[in-house]
Amino acid sequence: MAASIDFRPDINGLRAYAVAAVVLYHFGVPGFAGGFVGVDVFFVISGFLMTGIIVSQLEAGRFSLLGFYLARAARIIPALAALCAAVLVFGWFWLTPVDYQRLGRHTASSIAFLSNVTYATESGYFDTASHEKWLLHTWSLSVEWQFYLLLPLALIAWRRWVGHGRAHLLAFAVLGVAVSLGLSVVLTAWRPTYAFYLLPTRAWELLAGGAVFLVQRRLALAPAAARLCYLAGLASILVSVVLFHAGLPWPGAWAALPVAGAALVLLAQRQDALPTAHPWIQWLGTASYSIYLWHWPIAVGARYFGLADHALWAVPAVALSLLLGGLSYRWVEVPTRSALRGLRAGRGVLVHGAVTACVAGVAAAVLWAQGVPARVPREVELAAAEARNRNPRSPECLLTGWGFGSVQGCHIGAAGRPERVVMIGDSHAGALLGAIDEALTQEGVGGRFFAATSCPPVLGMAWERGLESDCRRFYAGVEQWLKSRSGLTLVLVGRWSNYLHDRPQLVTLDGRTPLDRLPAPQREALYRERVVQGICRYAPHGSVHVLAPIPEMPYDVPRTLATDLLLGRARNDYGIERAAYARKHGPVLDALHEAGARCGAQLVDPTGALCDGTRCRAAEGGRPLYFDDDHLSEYGNRRLVPLLRPLVRHASPAPRATAVVHAPAAN
Numbered sequence: 001m002a003a004s005i006d007f008r009p010d011i012n013g014l015r016a017y018a019v020a021a022v023v024l025y026h027f028g029v030p031g032f033a034g035g036f037v038g039v040d041v042f043f044v045i046s047g048f049l050m051t052g053i054i055v056s057q058l059e060a061g062r063f064s065l066l067g068f069y070l071a072r073a074a075r076i077i078p079a080l081a082a083l084c085a086a087v088l089v090f091g092w093f094w095l096t097p098v099d100y101q102r103l104g105r106h107t108a109s110s111i112a113f114l115s116n117v118t119y120a121t122e123s124g125y126f127d128t129a130s131h132e133k134w135l136l137h138t139w140s141l142s143v144e145w146q147f148y149l150l151l152p153l154a155l156i157a158w159r160r161w162v163g164h165g166r167a168h169l170l171a172f173a174v175l176g177v178a179v180s181l182g183l184s185v186v187l188t189a190w191r192p193t194y195a196f197y198l199l200p201t202r203a204w205e206l207l208a209g210g211a212v213f214l215v216q217r218r219l220a221l222a223p224a225a226a227r228l229c230y231l232a233g234l235a236s237i238l239v240s241v242v243l244f245h246a247g248l249p250w251p252g253a254w255a256a257l258p259v260a261g262a263a264l265v266l267l268a269q270r271q272d273a274l275p276t277a278h279p280w281i282q283w284l285g286t287a288s289y290s291i292y293l294w295h296w297p298i299a300v301g302a303r304y305f306g307l308a309d310h311a312l313w314a315v316p317a318v319a320l321s322l323l324l325g326g327l328s329y330r331w332v333e334v335p336t337r338s339a340l341r342g343l344r345a346g347r348g349v350l351v352h353g354a355v356t357a358c359v360a361g362v363a364a365a366v367l368w369a370q371g372v373p374a375r376v377p378r379e380v381e382l383a384a385a386e387a388r389n390r391n392p393r394s395p396e397c398l399l400t401g402w403g404f405g406s407v408q409g410c411h412i413g414a415a416g417r418p419e420r421v422v423m424i425g426d427s428h429a430g431a432l433l434g435a436i437d438e439a440l441t442q443e444g445v446g447g448r449f450f451a452a453t454s455c456p457p458v459l460g461m462a463w464e465r466g467l468e469s470d471c472r473r474f475y476a477g478v479e480q481w482l483k484s485r486s487g488l489t490l491v492l493v494g495r496w497s498n499y500l501h502d503r504p505q506l507v508t509l510d511g512r513t514p515l516d517r518l519p520a521p522q523r524e525a526l527y528r529e530r531v532v533q534g535i536c537r538y539a540p541h542g543s544v545h546v547l548a549p550i551p552e553m554p555y556d557v558p559r560t561l562a563t564d565l566l567l568g569r570a571r572n573d574y575g576i577e578r579a580a581y582a583r584k585h586g587p588v589l590d591a592l593h594e595a596g597a598r599c600g601a602q603l604v605d606p607t608g609a610l611c612d613g614t615r616c617r618a619a620e621g622g623r624p625l626y627f628d629d630d631h632l633s634e635y636g637n638r639r640l641v642p643l644l645r646p647l648v649r650h651a652s653p654a655p656r657a658t659a660v661v662h663a664p665a666a667n
Contacts, residue, residue: 010230011045012285013276014265017234018042019288021241023295023321027314034244037258039140040205040251041237042292044262046144047209054152055169055213058159065152070340070348072148075289076141077111077352078336079328083293084111084359087134088366090297094304096384096562097371103134104366110138111359113145120197131303132559137296139197146199147206166214173211180204181256188252196250205251205259212266221268230268234275236261290333291325298324305567376566379622384562386624389633391433398430399452399474407477413440413447413648421447421648424457424478424538425493428550431631432493432640439644447648450478456494458534479537488542489647491604492535495630496549496588500527528591535592536599544601545647546592549585551576551607551616552630561624574618581607581616604647609639 018038025035057063084107091100109118116139130136158172181204187195195201221229240258248254271277276285284291298317302308340348366372373381391397397410411419412433423429423436429451440447455471482488500523538544553576564570595601610616610625619625625636632640 008269009271009277009282010265010269010273011049013278013281014041014045014262014285015288016276016281016284017237018045018262019292019295020284021237022292023318024314025241026296026299027317028308029314032241033246034241036246036250037237037240037244037255040255040258041262042140043144043202043205044209044212044259044266046147047206048213048266049209050148050151050206051155051173051210052213054155055166058155063152064345065156066345066349068152069148070345070352072145073352074337074340074348076145077355078340079290079293079332080138080141081111081355081359082328082332083297084135084363087297088359088362090301091134091366092372092375094566095371096559096566097373097376097381098384098387098559098562099132099371100375101367101369101371104363104371106133106135106138107363108360108367110135110142111356111363113142115139116142116146116197116199120194131300132556134297134300136300137292143197143199143202144206147203150199151206151210166217170211170214173207173214176207177204177211180207181253184255185252188249192249195252201251205255208259208263209266212263216267216269219267226268226270227273229264230270230273233261233264233266233268236264287322287325287329290328291321294324294328295321304563376562380562380565383565383619383622383624384558386633386635387556387558387627389635390431390627391437391634393433393437394430397433397449397451398427400427407450407474407481409448409450409478409481411446412437412449414444415446417444417446419446419448420487421445421489421491422450422482423447423491423493424450425547426451426455426457426495427453427631428495429457429493431550431627431633432547432637434634435632435637435640436491436644436648438638439641440648442641443645443649445648448481450474450481451493456496456499456534457492457538458494458531482538482541486541489545490538490542491545491547491644491647492538492601493547495552496531496592497585498552500524500588524587528587528594531588531591532595532598535595535601539599539601544595544599545604546595546601547604547606548589548592549581550630550632551581551610552584553618553626554629556629557618557624557626558628558633561619561622565622570622573615575611575615576618578607578611578614578616581611604643606640606643609643610636 018041021032021035021038021041023035024032025038054063054068057068087103088107091103095103106115106118109115115135119133119136119139122133155169155172158169162168162172180200180202184195184201184204187201237258240261244254265276275281295317298321299308302313302317307313340351343351371384373385376384393410397412399407412423413419413421413436421436421440423432429449430453433449433451436447436449452471452474455474457475535544535546553574557574561570561574589603592601592603596603607616617625623635625632625639627633627636
C-alpha cells in the first residue's frame with residue numbers, strides 16, 4: 001500500500017538521531033545518559049506518519065483497514081522474526097535452561113506484540129535485571145503495533161460521529177494527548193513500571209506526532225521561523241540526551257521536552273538542512289529499524305560474556321550493531337518488503353500469520369519444555385534448576401502484587417496443633433516458609449504464617465510507592481488476628497536494609513514522609529525509629545524474635561553459577577565477604593539491637609548457618625543456596641532449621657532480656 005506521504009529527509013534524519021541516542025545510551029557511552037529519549041522521538045515520528053497515511057487515504061476515499069495492517073506488518077514483522085529466530089538459535093547453545101525458558105516467553109510475547117505487557121509485570125526498564133533480557137527493546141514495537149491497531153479505528157469512528165474535517169481530527173489528537181499525558185504523569189508517580197511500558201501512558205507521544213501532521217498544512221512557516229523551529233527542536237532533543245538520566249521519573253512530564261523537540265523538527269519541514277540531510281545521517285536513518293533491533297542483543301551479549309568489563313567495549317559493539325543492522329536492512333527488510341508488496345490481501349495475511357505462528361510456536365515449545373534442560377551438562381541443569389526450588393505453598397501463603405485481599409495467613413507446622421508460633425514478614429519470610437514449617441513439624445508445634453511481598457513487618461512501610469496502602473491494610477489484618485491472642489512466639493523477617501538503602505525514594509512512612517526527601521542522617525534516624533517502634537508493637541502478644549538480614553549476593557546465584565559452568569569459568573568462591581555484610585547491614589542491626597533493649601525483642605543471627613569466618617556462601621558443593629540473588633531456596637533455607645527449632649521449642653509468653661541467638665556453625 002502506498003505510503004501517501006512523500007519521503008522526507010528531515011524525518012529520516014530524525015530517525016538517525018533517535019537510534020544513535022538509544023544505541024549509545026545502551027552501550028554506556030559518556031554524554032548519552034538520557035539517550036533513552038530516542039524511543040520517545042521514534043514514537044512522535046510514528047504517530048506523524050501513521051496519522052498522515054490514514055487521514056490522507058480516508059480523505060481520498062481509498063483507505064483499506066486490512067491493507068493498512070498488512071503494510072505495517074510488512075514493515076515490522078520480517079526483520080523482527082529474523083532477530084527472534086537468531087536469538088533462539090543462539091540460546092540453544094549458550095543459555096542455561098532457566099534463561100532459555102525466559103527467552104522463549106519473551107520471544108513469544110515479542111512476536112505477538114505483547115512484550116510491553118510482559119515486561120510491565122517484571123522489573124523496570126532501568127533495573128539491573130533488564131540487562132539480562134535479550135528482547136527487552138521490543139517493548140516499544142509492541143506499543144507501536146497496538147497503536148497501529150487502534151488508531152485507524154478511532155479515526156474512522158471520530159470522523160463518523162464528530163466530523164470529517166481536519167479541525168475535528170485535530171481536536172481528537174489534542175484531546176488524546178491531554179488525557180494520555182495526564183494519565184502518564186499520574187501513573188509515573190504511582191506505578192512507574194506500568195507507566196513506562198503501556199500504551200495508554202505512551203499514546204500521547206504518538207498522538208503528538210499526529211497533531212503535527214494535522215496542523216502543518218494550515219501552519220506554513222516562513223523560512224526564518226522554520227529555521228528557528230528546526231534548531232529549537234534539535235536542541236531540545238540533544239539537551240534531553242545529555243542532561244536527562246535514568247533516575248528521572250519516566251515518561252511523565254519530563255518526556256514533554258524530547259517529544260516537543262521532535263514535533264518542532266517535523267513542523268519545520270527543513271528538507272535540506274545539513275544536520276538531518278547529510279548522506280551518512282540518511283543511511284543511519286534508513287537502516288535505523290534494523291540497527292535498533294540488533295543493538296540490544298549485542299549489548300546483552302557483551303555483558304553476558306563479560307566483554308562489557310573491558311575499556312572501550314562500546315566501539316566494537318557499535319560497529320557490530322551497524323554491521324548487523326545494515327545486513328538486516330539489505331537482506332531482510334528490502335527483499336521482504338518488495339516481495340510482500342505485490343501479494344493480495346489473503347496471501348499477505350497467510351504469509352504474515354505463518355511467519356508469526358512459526359516463531360511463536362518454537363518459542364512456546366522452549367517455554368513449555370522449561371528451556372530444554374537436556375541441551376546442557378547435568379551440573380549446569382542442576383545449578384539452574386535451583387531457581388525453581390521454592391516452596392510449593394508460596395502461592396497460597398505469600399501475597400504478591402497489588403490489591404491484597406483478605407488477610408488469612410496459612411497454618412504451618414504440626415497439623416491440628418494450636419498455633420503458638422507466628423512468622424510475619426515480606427518475601428524473605430516467604431523464602432523461609434519451608435524452614436519454619438519443618439522446624440515446627442519436628443517439634444510437634446502448630447503455627448501461623450503471614451507474609452506479603454515488598455511489605456516489611458512494620459506498619460506503614462512499603463518497598464514500592466503505591467503499595468503503602470496495601471501493606472498497611474495487610475499488617476492491620478495481621479494485628480487484628482493477633483488482637484485477642486497472647487503468649488505467642490513471633491518471628492519477624494524482613495529485607496530490612498533494602499528499605500533504607502536500595503530504594504529510599506520509594507519508601508514512605510505512613511504515606512506522609514518520603515525518605516528520599518530527607519538528608520541521609522535524618523533518613524537513617526527516622527527509619528531506625530520506625531523499625532524499633534514497629535517491632536515493639538508486637539511485644540504485647542508474646543516473645544518477639546527478629547531475624548537479622550539474610551546475606552544478599554550481588555548476582556542471581558543459580559543463573560550465575562549455571563552460566564559459569566556452561567561457559568567453563570566456574571569457581572569456588574561464590575559469596576560475599578562478611579565485612580561487606582557488616583557494612584551494608586550495620587545501621588539496621590543497630591536498630592534491631594535497640595528494639596531488644598526497648599521491648600525485649602531477641603535478635604536471631606542467621607550468619608552462623610550461612611557464613612564461615614570470612615565469607616557468606618552463595619553455594620555449597622556446586623549447588624546454589626538461593627533461588628535468585630537474595631532469597632534462600634528450599635535447599636538453602638534448611639540451613640536455618642537448627643536455628644529455628646529452639647525458638648519454637650522454648651516459646652515463652654513473657655518478653656525476655658535482650659539476647660542474640662546464633663545459628664550453629666555450618667560444617
